[in-house]
Every structure is written in structure tokens, then in C-alpha cells.
Amino acid sequence: MHAAGRYDGLLFKSSGRDIVVDDWGVNSTDDVLTPTPAPTSTRKPRASFSGFGRVVRTFPQRVASQGKKNLVAADNALHTNYTYDFQGIISIDEKSMPGSPLWNTPIPPPQSRTPSWLRRCVSARSRPRPRADTLSRPATAQWAQQDSCSSTVFGSLQPTFPDDRSSGAAARAAAAEQKQMRRCHCLRRSHTRERRIRGDSESGIGVDVQITRRESDMTRLDPSRLLPRELFIDILSRIDAQSLINSELVCRQWYSVARDDLVWKSVFLKEFQPQSQTIYENATEFQIRGQGLGGEEAEQEWKKMWRTRKALHQRWLDGHAAAIYLEGHYDSVYCVQFDEDKIVTGSRDRTVRVWNARTYKCTKILGVPSRNQPISLPGLTGRSGRHPFTIVSSQQFKLEPYAGQPDVYHVGSILCLQYDDELMITGSSDFACIMWDIKNDWRPIRKVRHHTAGVLDVCFDAKHVVTCSKDTTVCLWDRRTGDLIHRLLGHRGPVNAVQLRGTLAVSASGDGVAKLWNLISGTCVKEFPSKDRGMACVEFSPDSRAIFAGGNDQVIYQFDASTGELIREMQGHSGLVRSLHLDSANSRLVSGSYDNTVRAYDIHTGDAIVHLSGWTASWILCAKLDYRRIVASSQDSRIVIIDFGFQLPGAELLEHRRRPSLGSVTAGLSRISV
Numbered sequence: 001m002h003a004a005g006r007y008d009g010l011l012f013k014s015s016g017r018d019i020v021v022d023d024w025g026v027n028s029t030d031d032v033l034t035p036t037p038a039p040t041s042t043r044k045p046r047a048s049f050s051g052f053g054r055v056v057r058t059f060p061q062r063v064a065s066q067g068k069k070n071l072v073a074a075d076n077a078l079h080t081n082y083t084y085d086f087q088g089i090i091s092i093d094e095k096s097m098p099g100s101p102l103w104n105t106p107i108p109p110p111q112s113r114t115p116s117w118l119r120r121c122v123s124a125r126s127r128p129r130p131r132a133d134t135l136s137r138p139a140t141a142q143w144a145q146q147d148s149c150s151s152t153v154f155g156s157l158q159p160t161f162p163d164d165r166s167s168g169a170a171a172r173a174a175a176a177e178q179k180q181m182r183r184c185h186c187l188r189r190s191h192t193r194e195r196r197i198r199g200d201s202e203s204g205i206g207v208d209v210q211i212t213r214r215e216s217d218m219t220r221l222d223p224s225r226l227l228p229r230e231l232f233i234d235i236l237s238r239i240d241a242q243s244l245i246n247s248e249l250v251c252r253q254w255y256s257v258a259r260d261d262l263v264w265k266s267v268f269l270k271e272f273q274p275q276s277q278t279i280y281e282n283a284t285e286f287q288i289r290g291q292g293l294g295g296e297e298a299e300q301e302w303k304k305m306w307r308t309r310k311a312l313h314q315r316w317l318d319g320h321a322a323a324i325y326l327e328g329h330y331d332s333v334y335c336v337q338f339d340e341d342k343i344v345t346g347s348r349d350r351t352v353r354v355w356n357a358r359t360y361k362c363t364k365i366l367g368v369p370s371r372n373q374p375i376s377l378p379g380l381t382g383r384s385g386r387h388p389f390t391i392v393s394s395q396q397f398k399l400e401p402y403a404g405q406p407d408v409y410h411v412g413s414i415l416c417l418q419y420d421d422e423l424m425i426t427g428s429s430d431f432a433c434i435m436w437d438i439k440n441d442w443r444p445i446r447k448v449r450h451h452t453a454g455v456l457d458v459c460f461d462a463k464h465v466v467t468c469s470k471d472t473t474v475c476l477w478d479r480r481t482g483d484l485i486h487r488l489l490g491h492r493g494p495v496n497a498v499q500l501r502g503t504l505a506v507s508a509s510g511d512g513v514a515k516l517w518n519l520i521s522g523t524c525v526k527e528f529p530s531k532d533r534g535m536a537c538v539e540f541s542p543d544s545r546a547i548f549a550g551g552n553d554q555v556i557y558q559f560d561a562s563t564g565e566l567i568r569e570m571q572g573h574s575g576l577v578r579s580l581h582l583d584s585a586n587s588r589l590v591s592g593s594y595d596n597t598v599r600a601y602d603i604h605t606g607d608a609i610v611h612l613s614g615w616t617a618s619w620i621l622c623a624k625l626d627y628r629r630i631v632a633s634s635q636d637s638r639i640v641i642i643d644f645g646f647q648l649p650g651a652e653l654l655e656h657r658r659r660p661s662l663g664s665v666t667a668g669l670s671r672i673s674v
Contacts, residue, residue: 224253232257237266241306264302269293272309274585290339291585292627292654301653308650312628315644316588316600319610321629322646323388326355326639328362330369333633335416336622340655343631345639346414346426354442360394360641366442367409388615390646408444410434416457423479427455427467435482448482450475459500464519466505468495474507476519486522490515499540506547506561508538514549516561528559528566537580539589546603548589550577556591558606568606572599581624590630592620598632598642600625615640627654 224232236244236258244267248258257263273293292309294300315321331348338344342363343355354364412430419425423445424436433455435445453470460466460479468474474488474495493510504525505517514528514535533552540547546567547559556570556577575595582589588609589601598620600610610630618635625631628651630642645651 222251222253224251224257229257233260233263236260237263239267241267241271259303261299261302264306265300268302268306268309271306290626290656293656294654295656301650304650305653308648308654311648312645312651312654315648316609319612321388321612321642321644322390322392323615324360324392324394324641324643324646326360326362326394326641327637328353328394329637329639331413331637332618332621332635333637333639334414334621336624336631336633336639337417337419338624338626338629338631340626343639343641344417344419344424345633346417347637348413350410350413350428352414352417352426355394355639360392362394364442366436367414388642408434408447412454415454418458418460423460425458425460425465427458429454431455431469433458433465433467446482448477450477450484450487453494456495457497459498459505461500461502464500466498466500466519468498468507470494472509474498474505474517476505476522486519488517488522488524490524493534496534496536497538499538501540501542501544504540504544506538506540508535508549508551510534510536512551514538514547514559516547526561526564528557528564530557531555536576536578539580539582541582542584548580548582548603550580550591552576554593556580556589556601558603570601570606570608572608572611573597575619578619578621579623583625583627586627588625590623590625592623592632594619596620596634598623598630600630612642615642 223235227235236247239247244258244263248255273291292312294302294305326343326345329345329347329349329351333345333347335346336343338357341357343357344352345355346352349369351365351367351369353362354366355362410426410428410430410432412428414426414428416427417424419436419438422438424438424442425433426436427433431451431453432447432449434447437443437445451467451469451471451473455467455469458465458467463479464485465477465479466474467477472489472491472493472495474491475484476486476488477484488505488507491507491509491511491513493512495507495509497508499506503519505519506514507517508514512530512532512534514530515524516526516528517523518525528547528549530549530551530553535549535551537551538547538549540561545561547561548556549559550556550573554573554575554577556573558567558570559565560567570589570591573591573593573595574597575593577591577593579592580589582603584603587603589603591599591601593599595613596616596619597611597613598615599608599612601608612630616632616634616636616638620632620634623630623632628643628645631639632642633639645654
């Protein structure tokens with residue numbers, strides 16, 4: 001084993017157990033020392049990396065391998081306590097000499113600047129222990145051999161190195177220790193992570209999941225290519241309309257599926273059809289259709305219908321509508337009802353007129369007018385709020401009233417009316433109600449008289465008819481026979497309005513109270529008082545949960561029908577609220593007032609949607625609405641149609657069109673064959 005080093009210009013070489021250091025350099029091979037000139041150094045001295053004593057050295061060139069240097073340092077720490085000073089002098093502690101009195105005295109560890117990880121690498125556990133015979137060898141043989149050779153340098157002693165060390169053993173031990181430390185560190189981290197997850201591994205609560213994959217590395221699969229077309233259609237039918245429109249831009253396969261009529265039908269009905277609409281008992285088919293959901297045909301342009309409904313809704317919010325005026329009555333128009341095909345109006349001139357809802361022509365007059373000349377129509381001035389973007393007036397046609405028996409007509413003003421597909425019932429100031437057969441060219445069926453004053457309102461379903469009057473009573477009678485069933489008493493003033501929902505009815509009176517009636521027992525269930533004055537109109541929601549009422553105090557009340565609690569007050573009118581009508585399918589409530597205005601409200605928030613002022617020249621006596629239009633009648637003998645779908649492309653697709661019956665198809669084929 002050989003070791004060499006240089007300390008501030010002093011060169012030493014070691015072979016076996018001998019080491020010699022002088023000022024000009026010596027060379028030692030085994031036990032023979034030969035002079036070796038020391039090369040000059042031009043580099044600055046630096047501190048040793050080993051830290052075994054403070055050593056300043058320079059390296060103009062490498063004299064011995066690094067492994068040998070490490071071995072020398074390890075041997076020094078094991079066997080000899082010698083130090084190198086900055087002048088290159090090597091001194092040996094007396095403690096390390098065998099036979100010294102301080103040999104068995106514990107020596108404190110030297111202060112070292114070696115990093116802690118390197119000291120652990122060269123700890124006693126990883127170094128080979130010295131042989132027992134070396135430690136117990138007497139000093140006479142080992143140390144006496146060096147007296148004659150090194151007395152000029154060391155005095156009487158010189159350090160010895162064991163001759164059983166392998167070159168690079170300390171470095172390999174250090175590398176192995178570092179590798180073992182890294183492995184233990186990784187194992188500790190994995191065990192800690194397992195313990196953290198194992199704390200709640202069943203539910204997964206508290207597990208911190210970190211996705212390290214980039215988005216570009218994720219696997220993407222096209223469902224249009226992997227799934228059957230029917231299943232992919234069902235998936236797309238569950239998303240919203242805007243997402244469905246974006247799906248058309250993915251690829252051609254997606255485009256063909258996203259434009260399927262089945263997909264758009266589901267999206268259209270999910271958005272515009274009421275999800276939880278409750279149809280009350282005995283409701284007629286006429287009362288639950290006409291909601292702008294299209295017809296009964298098998299094939300419809302559902303995507304175009306969706307676009308039309310969205311454009312129509314925006315027109316409602318903007319107040320963008322056309323004003324269409326129907327002129328023909330000779331006096332004030334008290335009542336009106338309409339559907340997608342016809343408009344029926346009743347007037348103070350004692351007649352009922354039927355108008356075509358598409359051409360705006362009067363097609364039928366029921367009754368004999370009280371006068372021969374219409375009243376002069378005042379001009380439409382003083383409009384405020386939203387103005388019509390166009391004005392259309394109906395054409396005048398000379399029509400003769402139906403020539404029937406005089407006793408089947410009203411001899412007073414037509415104050416109220418209601419109709420369905422088969423029957424129309426009108427109430428008049430002559431205390432009577434007349435039932436008309438619509439399917440038989442509007443022929444009168446019978447006249448019923450159950451009140452002692454003018455009939456102010458009428459309402460019916462598939463089984464019953466309810467009427468109210470100035471005589472402060474509410475009458476319930478049979479639709480098929482006209483027989484009286486109950487006379488409901490309790491109001492102290494004229495009963496101005498009534499609504500029917502199954503076995504419940506609600507009435508509004510001039511005494512300032514709205515009453516909820518049980519029609520089976522004929523008793524009042526609950527009362528809903530106003531804050532100030534009398535009530536003139538009332539509406540009952542189809543699910544029988546909400547009651548709306550208006551009157552002289554110029555506000556609209558919304559009550560909870562089950563608890564009687566006042567939910568909200570809708571403000572805006574400056575005159576008596578004369579009329580109310582509810583479109584529950586589209587969550588809108590329309591009101592007509594003596595301040596010449598028509599307003600529409602959102603029933604969920606109470607906010608005003610539309611404010612139309614000055615579209616008529618006098619008081620608003622009645623106002624009704626559907627998904628597309630508002631029809632209002634006034635004291636100036638005109639009917640105004642506020643049409644938000646006027647000239648809107650695709651508006652005709654929203655109308656309810658019945659599927660042709662088998663009989664009509666057969667008749668048509670027979671005519672073609674002839």
C-alpha cells in the first residue's frame with residue numbers, strides 16, 4: 001500500500017508502516033527512503049475536503065489516487081491521533097502511545113468540519129475493526145524500528161498504518177451507506193403515505209388525490225362511434241339547448257345526431273312545457289291546450305320551434321308587439337275569451353261576436369244589437385311605455401244577426417262569458433244565463449235563471465257551472481241539466497268574480513274579502529281580506545295553491561290558498577284593477593285597470609314584465625293572455641290584440657293543430673276519387 005500527500009510544499013510518501021516528511025521531499029519504497037524533488041506549486045492553498053484535522057494543501061498534479069488518500073485519512077482516525085498544522089509539521093499525541101498513562105483516558109472527539117452525512121458514512125459500524133494483535137502489540141518492536149530512520153523528523157516516534165487495508169474500501173463503504181440511506185428515505189415516505197391513506201381507506205374521505213397526468217395524455221373516446229345511435233340520441237336529449245347547438249360543431253357524425261327531431265323534441269318540451277303542472281279535477285281538454293307547444297303531428301320542426309319560442313320570449317321582455325284593433329261593437333265590450341282560432345267578445349250592445357283570430361274578421365253575431373249605429377271612436381293619444389311597432393284595423397263587414405226566437409237572446413248587457421269545444425255560457429244584466437251549442441252553429445240550448453240580479457261572472461268545468469251576481473250570492477249548478485245544486489251565502493256585497501278548480505271555488509266581492517268555498521259541503525273554508533277596499537277580480541292557479549285578487553286599492557294580492565298568508569303585493573297600477581288572468585304554463589299574470597294600462601307580471605318574483613299604456617282610449621274592462629298575445633277589451637267598444645308573435649317566422653308552428661281523424665281522412669279520399 002502506498003500513500004502520498006503534500007502539505008504547504010512538504011511531500012510525504014508512505015509504504016507499509018513508514019512515513020517520512022521533509023522540506024525538499026523524500027521517496028520511500030518499503031523500508032528504503034529515496035529523495036524525491038518536490039515540484040513547485042503555483043495554486044493557492046485550500047482546505048481539505050476530508051475534515052480530519054485542519055490541513056492546507058496544494059495540488060499542482062495528482063501524486064496518488066484518491067482512494068489511497070481516503071485510506072490514509074481513515075487509518076489516521078482509527079489508529080493514530082496526529083494533526084497537521086499549517087506549517088506542515090506532524091505531531092503525535094502522547095495519548096496514542098502505548099504505555100502512556102493517558103492511554104486508557106477517554107479522549108473527546110475532535111471538532112471536525114466534515115459534513116454530518118460524511119461522518120456517518122465513515123462511522124465505526126461501516127469500517128473494518130483493527131486486528132487485536134495490532135492494538136496489543138508491544139511498543140518495543142513496532143516503534144523501535146522507526147527510531148533510526150525518522151529520528152530527525154518525528155523525534156523518537158512515527159505513525160504506522162496497518163498493512164491489511166484494501167485500496168478504495170472506505171469510498172465503497174461511503175457509497176454503499178449513501179445508497180442505503182436513500183433507499184431507507186424512500187421507504188419511509190412510502191410507508192408514511194400508506195399510513196395516511198390507510199386511515200380511512202374504505203370511504204376515501206381525506207385521501208388527497210393528485211392527478212399528475214397532463215390533459216393531452218388522457219384517453220379520449222368518441223361516443224358517436226362506440227355507442228349505438230339510439231343510446232347517443234338519449235344522451236344528447238338530456239343536455240340543454242345551447243350545449244346541443246355546440247355539439248353540432250364537433251364533427252359530421254355529431255352534427256347528424258344533434259339535429260335529430262327526437263333530440264330537439266325532448267329539449268324543447270323540457271324547457272317550455274311545465275314540469276309539475278297539476279291538472280285539476282274535471283278540467284276539459286280545451287282548458288289544458290294552447291300553450292305554444294305545437295300540434296299533434298308525428299313530425300315537427302322542433303329546433304325551429306325552439307328558436308321561435310326564444311325569439312317570442314325576448315319580444316315579451318322588450319315589449320315588442322303589434323296592435324291589432326277589432327271594431328264592430330256598438331258599445332263597451334265587457335268580456336272576452338280567445339284561442340288560436342277564434343276570439344269571442346260580449347258587449348253592452350247585447351250581442352256576442354265571434355272573430356277569426358287569423359284574419360281578424362267577424363264571422364258570427366249572436367243577439368240583436370241595442371242600437372243601429374256604433375258609438376264614435378275616440379283617438380288613441382297619450383301613449384306611454386311601450387308603443388306598438390305596427391297598427392292593424394279589422395275590416396268592416398255587414399253581418400246580419402242570427403234570426404232566431406226573441407226569447408232565447410239576452411235583453412241586457414253581456415257581462416260575462418266562457419266557452420270550450422262544445423259549450424258557451426253567457427251571463428247578462430237581465431239576471432239570466434244562456435247555454436250555446438258551439439258544434440251546432442252556436443245555437444242556443446237553454447236559458448237558466450238562478451239569480452235575482454245581474455250575473456257578473458261565470459265559470460265551468462266538465463261537470464259543474466258556478467255563477468256570481470250582484471245579489472251577493474254564488475250559485476253552483478249542473479252543466480248537463482242546468483239544475484241548481486248549492487247557493488253559497490256569506491258575502492255582504494256584490495260578488496264580482498268567481499273561479500272554479502275541481503271541488504273548490506274562490507270568489508271576490510265588493511265587501512273587500514275573497515272567499516274559498518268547498519263545493520261538496522257548500523261552506524266557506526277560508527277568507528282572504530284586502531287591506532283597504534273592495535275586490536273586483538280574482539284568479540285561481542290550476543294547482544289550487546295560489547289565489548290572485550285585485551280591486552279598488554290599486555294593487556294585486558297573491559295569497560297562499562292553504563294557509564291564507566299574503567305572499568306578495570304587485571304594484572304599478574294607479575287605478576282600479578278591473579281584470580286578472582293567469583297563464584300558469586308561462587308563469588305570467590296579466591292585469592287590466594281603469595288607468596288605461598295593461599301590465600304583465602312574473603308570478604314567481606312579482607316583477608313587471610310588460611307595461612302598456614294608452615293602447616286603448618278608455619278603461620280596460622277585461623284582459624286575457626296566452627303564450628303569444630294579450631287580448632283586451634275597453635269601454636271605447638274596441639278590442640285590442642297585443643300580438644308579440646306578429647310576423648315572427650315560425651310562429652305558426654307553435655299553434656296547436658289536431659291530428660286529422662280517420663273519418664275526415666276517409667271523406668277526403670272519397671272526394672278525391674270522385
